[in-house]
Amino acid sequence: MIKINNLVKVYQSEKIAVTALKGITFSVPARSFISIMGPSGSGKSTLMNIIGCLDRPTSGQYILDGLDVSSLDNKELARVRNKKIGFVFQTFNLLPRLTCLRNVELPMIYAGVPQKERKTRALLALERVGLGDRVNHRPNEISGGQKQRVAIARALVNEPAIILADEPTGNLDTKSGEEVMAIFQDLNREGVTIVLVTHEKEIADHSNRIIQFRDGLLVQDGGVESPLDARDMLARLTRDEEVSNYEY
């Protein structure tokens, strides 16, 4: 699904050149659930932007779903973002003045999907993340976890090749975070490729594979032996909650 070959990114300012990625090679097969980890300054965000087709590499090759996107122009990149990538952000990035339904419809508006079909598909996507009863709410009327689920519905509504999630649990409490991870795991089981960027080991352990970055280089790439199951975690959390309520 993703093939990255000797990817280099240099940020050229007036006086100095900063090399954020120093030649990275890896690939992500379809139906994977992969985590990208690394401290800030490791080149993680730069890689995210390139994988998300928001930015172009200075050199090297990036093949997404069989298409070489390393040298596309802005217009073509916008089209690739629209059709092949679903973004999930740490800060949700929903449009505050639109209802959940309209937010989920957005990518389809830019894809030119007719209005009727758009509504049907948006409703389906919202049901899939368990928010079928919140379609006409605005983002400020729902909880953080629910916001992130709306964002996931928006990310998957155009049936993208990959879902790219940047610290999706960063602004959520543990329980909402596990709920979001449960949705990712469900989607992955249904065949969606997920690329997750995080700095929390516990969150990364929900995926099948972890790639570690440091100083613009890939330093570690390995499978997760027994990934955490978010549903188990949720069950445990609920049980703990009940116990503490009882004691109280």
Next chain:
Amino acid sequence: MNIKESIIVALEGVWVNKMRSALTMLGIIIGVAAVIAVVAIGQGGQAAVMTSLEKIGTNLFMVYARSNDSNTVTTADLITVQDVEVIRNSTTAIKYISPVQNRTIPLKHGKQNKRANTYGIWPDYKYIRNIEMEKGRFITEADEKAGRRVVVIDSELAQHFFGHQDPLLKQIDLLGISVTVIGVTKSDKNFIMGPNQTPNAYVPFSAFTSAIRWNYVGYIEASAVSKEATDTAIEQTKRILHHRHRNADKYNANSLLKEMEQANQIMAILQLIVGSIAGISLFVGGIGVMNIMLVSVTERTREIGIRKALGAQYRDIMIQFLIEAVVICLIGGAIGTFLGVGGSLIVAKIANWPPLVSPLTIMVAFIFSAAIGIFFGIYPANKAAKLDPIEALRYE
């Protein structure tokens, strides 16, 4: 993304920022209303002036003796009744003609006293000026020939002197001479002269000159057989006068046609000046739109970043913001048109003009406000559409 979607998105944008949109619109509203009102009031006023001038008759002209730099007028040059008679009998281009003497003098009835524009004229004057009678009759040839001491007054004078009594055959004192009222004309008030105009009275020329003890003609008033014949009629009149007085270049003519042209020109200039001032206010309104759109773009940087991440292209963002600007301008333009039309109708009603709001004016105002939206919207919209999605997403 199609246009319909863009319009919906733009309307959402306008609706969410109601107060700000309304204030921005205000500039456009005032500008458009001002332009429409100025044009409509100008056109209405012009039409009103023209109708009232045309009512008098476009064939009308006046000829009088006048001194200029190289010439002085002596009594030998002054026009006489005999001149007018010769002109009447020997020209072909003149339909009606009358010598005129006029004085603003006090008329008296009993203890009442009223200043009036009093004209010594021939019966033709009625047709030259389209004077309409309310009561009795106008001066006749017989009155003139016999030098009868009769007077025709306008309804205002009649009201002043006689109230509800019948004014006919009542006596009025004119410079110590008693004259008999034989007719009452409709008071011809029109807005050009304004209110409180001096009332009019008409006396046979012969009787009037003997009353004022001055036998010469003040000026000749005549109407040509047609509008086109006016110049010929003027030429013929002047030639006869010059021939009979053995002089040259002593007489001058004014024709209504010429005056209408002048009035038209002056009004066109006035309209242009006031119109440009109104246009400036519309321009300032447009700058207001640009200002607000720039603020809006900065404020919504993150929104733009999100939209771009979700696949919006340059074109989509450009159209979204452009349509937002155009929508603000069009709504403002519609309200402004409404106010401008309403305002000019009220003015027309008060001033008693024909209401003149042409569909063309409205169309132009509308197209113009859309054009302002596009013109002042392009810069902010381009700024929005060019934003780098990564920077925009990072914007707090």
